[in-house]
Amino acid sequence: MRRYLGFFLATFGLSALTGWALPPQQQPEGLERGVTLPGVSWVQAAEISAGATSLTPPEDVQAYPIVLLETNYYTFEPGQRLQLRVSLYPNGWVWPVTLYLYRQDRTTGAKEYYSLRTGSFQSQPRDLFGSESEPMAVYLPALEDFVLFGSASDGSDNGFGLDGALGPSFTAPSSPGLFQFVMEVRDAEGRRVLAKSNAMYSFVTQTVEVSGAITTNTTWQASKAYRLRDFVAVRNATLTIEPGTVIYGGDARATLFITRGARIIADGTAMRPIIFTSPNRVGRRAQRDWGSLVVLGNAPINEPGGQAYLEGLPSQPDYAFGGNDPHDSSGVLRYVRLEFGGFEIEANQEINGLTLAGVGDGTVIDYVQVLYNKDDGVEFFGGTVNAKHLLLVAAADDGVDTDLGYQGKIQWVVILDSPINDEPDSNVGFESDNHPQNFDLTPRTRYQIYNVTAVAPPVSAGGKGLYGARIRRGAAGSYHNIIITGSQFAPVTVESTQSQNLAGTELIFDNSILYGNFADAAFKSGANPALTRKFLFEDMKFNRNVDPQLKLGAWSASKLLYPNLEPLANSPALDANFVQTPPDDGFFDTNVSCIGGVCPGDNWVLSGWAVFSDN
Template sequence: MKRAMKMITASVLLAGAVYAADVNVTTNITSDTTWTSDNVYHMSGFITVVGATLTIEAGTVIKSAAGTGTDATALIISQTGNINAVGFRSAPIIFTAEADPMDGSWGPENGNAWGGLIILGNAPINSDRNKNSWTEGTTITDTVEGIPEFLPESSRVFGGTDPEDSSGTLSYVSIRFGGSELAQDAEINGLTLGGVGRGTQIDHIEVFANSDDSIEFFGGTVDLKYAVSAYGGDDGFDYDQGWEGRGQFWVYVGGPVANSKFSPDNGGEHDGETSFNAGRNLGGGTIYNATYVGNGEGGAALRIRDNAYAVYKNSIFTGWPTGIRIEADSGLRIPSNGETVSLMDITNNLWDFEVADLFHGDEDDTLGAGGTNLDDGEAFLADAGNNNTVEAALLSGISRAADGGFDPCPLSNSPALSNALAAYPEDDFFDEVAYQGAFSKNDNWLAGWTYLSQAGYLAPSSESSADLVNLSTRGFVDAGETVTVGFTVIGASKKLLIRAVGPKLADLGVPSPMADPQFTIYRTDYTQSPPAQIEIGVADDWDEENVAQFSATMAHVGAFPLEVTEFQGTSYDTVDTTSAAATGSLGEGVYTIQVSSQDGGAGEVLIEVYAVD
């Protein structure tokens, strides 16, 4: 967990919501601006956030005008801008077309109805789209393909030298029916990430019916967790120009060919560099727990080229005419072709192919269900020690129509629940789970907040309606002592906000608040005798993490703020940077929170547990 506990989701959408006003957005955003959920925002043209932060409240709907070329509509977050768009499963933020009736009746054929969301950052890239040569030590920059040159550079340029760069936060954001054509063979991706740094937090993203790639990384280091590409007209997850981020719980759903603009292609298309530039990293992502469901007609589950490398582990690939395609310029990096270091690390995956053409390499060899017709170049994939299996995934339901039949959770007898798993990196990004693919047996985190859910593609959720709202207790903790509070999660995973509040209690008239509280969360493991306390994570100074996400979550659950502000008619003037907070999901089990002082001091502390959704 490490302060951000595991996040798993499901919920309801805004149907029939009532809005106070329609707000037209036709000019760039150059000062800090907040879009609120009681309005609908209507964008027209290329809107760029420059030198400012755009905050979008949970539940806000943004509609965008149709158009192509110089008349297209897109929201661009420039290198000097930021976006904080924090939604929740019960209140996602929706970007869609102006003509979208918002009743779930539109299908993939209605894509290409506006542009998309473009974020431009200052993290490194390894090459540019024009294949220029860059001398070692110079900063490589690039511009977004197709963006009209009459726009200022701030609307087009990305790339820099800061891998920790932050462009803000996106969480529970649904991007629908985009992909306007800017020029011949140049459409807008649903979510474009150009040189975006790992200081940016992106999770729970849906791109539905985008006519070009759903999500594309152009270099950068940003991570992405819980993302779905559904019914698009090109690739699902595309990276190039040296992206070196991490991904987990990625989902691709390939629909039928809707029209000439919607012919689904590859689940993942991965490129390394457009030209060799000395001293630059080749580029390649590390992805765990993907579920890529093809449409059975075209494309490959994975296509790797242009000196890219790829790491895929603990994933499921099903419904593809071709499993993995490695083109010659990346095939050279397979160790058996003369290299001594493996840059392809594709292990512990489940390949579900009734008619298997699993491997399409530079020599057109295939790996069928019997594992025959292999040469040395494919051994990295087929070797038994790599734990790739060709077998039925036994998922709960694969329908590509809006008939409630799409349920990508594994059945109880699925090998995805029992196959050998690759070890997870020891960092604060990857969640260690006990299954292959993006879903556990009974928790479809797509439910509720996605268009897939609203429009009836997903199987109905069986989630219980009973829920904890808030648990809180306050007490005095002596110097050097701790206080422990327990709670139980029953049924499906619950997204929670947990706080140990000290200094801010002064605004509520509480004497002697604890100056610097911290807490540790434990789960009781009853499989051991005697039962053991397993540490889940720790939290201390709340403002050292994602302040925008914490602030939005606190407002969503009705908790008093930790910032200096006014709340329910009361001024909260105490500067509090040392109270502790964590947000994320906890599965079924018994938990304890152990609170103490970071500096060993004494004081009053308020311990709170909120159900977020």
């Protein structure tokens, strides 16, 4: 016999708490009183046979719980108040689970587990309701922005405006450190993690205001927070940012420019990513809260004269890019998050989540997340820079935009579109142009990209993304192992005579799952539906228009809070006969077992470095 905790709600202490009652078919018999959860009038436990079929999920279950854990800010100076809230969605999961809540030192890895029985954090592993020796399984409730630790007296500007169900706010100490809270939803035995969310935070000694130009080698330390004011340019110097450092955009124009000849060394880790984010409290953040990060280099572009200026900005040295060094290095961006940016420079000209303009392949780009940016996720203006592990969530325009002769390599990309402030002319996955006026300029936009998953919400849910991939204006390229699903129009369109003439030679798009409508009506005026269909499904031999069958399942807003993009066991993305092995050239990972941006056994999206808060 095992104990299973069923939640029953008579009255709520907090209005955010909903849906605790068990489904009628799962009401246990022989209830006995169990532990009490603050904020809930009473909680009861039941003795139920561990072998009961209604308590054991089938082997082919496709629904998994969703969890999101959030602190009110990312950094706290001495004396400031830290709060914690959680959102939980069963997402069709009706079997018992165990819940584990712990805080962890992100430097040493040490953990302390919270127990309702003791009302404290302890080093011995234990679940939220049970004991060290026996976890107590519960039926998962539906919670939205449920405050676990908080004090209403902190005020709504500093906190979530409610008292916490588990206790008051924490007060930041004087000593700095990097930490995180983690909530794990495990199976009834407490062995297998079904869903997990971590909320990273830092205790810092001060917040440093940064403005103007950085002209000498400078290091930003993780023991401090930094706040950008207006445009900040790094000129002929190296800016080094320690792992775990948090940088706030202090105003709408706040943008960091790494100019030609300068370098940024932002080399974070999975446990200590470097975070650029909105200055506002969690729950009040949005696109355009600040600018973002712009990197300008000396690699070739196809603009006549070999140099251009960033669109929407004056023709000044700080905004110039392009040169003749394909191996130019602008530094390192590894485990970097760029959140809630997209300042509008002028009408319809916003700053991208990450702008890479004329950047050379001596630059390292790996594990970069863009979250809720008002323009593209990443835009490559020419250059030769390579990139891996790009996680682009809810960009208002295109996921990956390439133009001006971009010739780099990209692998492992996940693009998740959202209806929140989405632009009506956006494309879910890619927009690729050679040059906006002269479609035959060289070097031609012709990059190689492998292993991408691009998912958009349906029109019925507010989706506005036009095409999955829009290739035009003389752009070419090599696309392999791509999943595109959910686009409003056709998953792929090849437009303009110059690009269409390259289809099958300099333009390859194969070994992909392109799930959507390819009928004539699914193309806008100026497209060539017949040519696109022939290119993708006759000239190319390994494309399929089939459901990719991902663990994400049917799109919903809550699933963006914990997006599992792995293919299901029976997914066509796992058919090795259709998977293309990338070139063994020193950049690409060649051990590829699936089509798409996430393969079984390596869910880099949900490994803990990224965040999925929508405000």
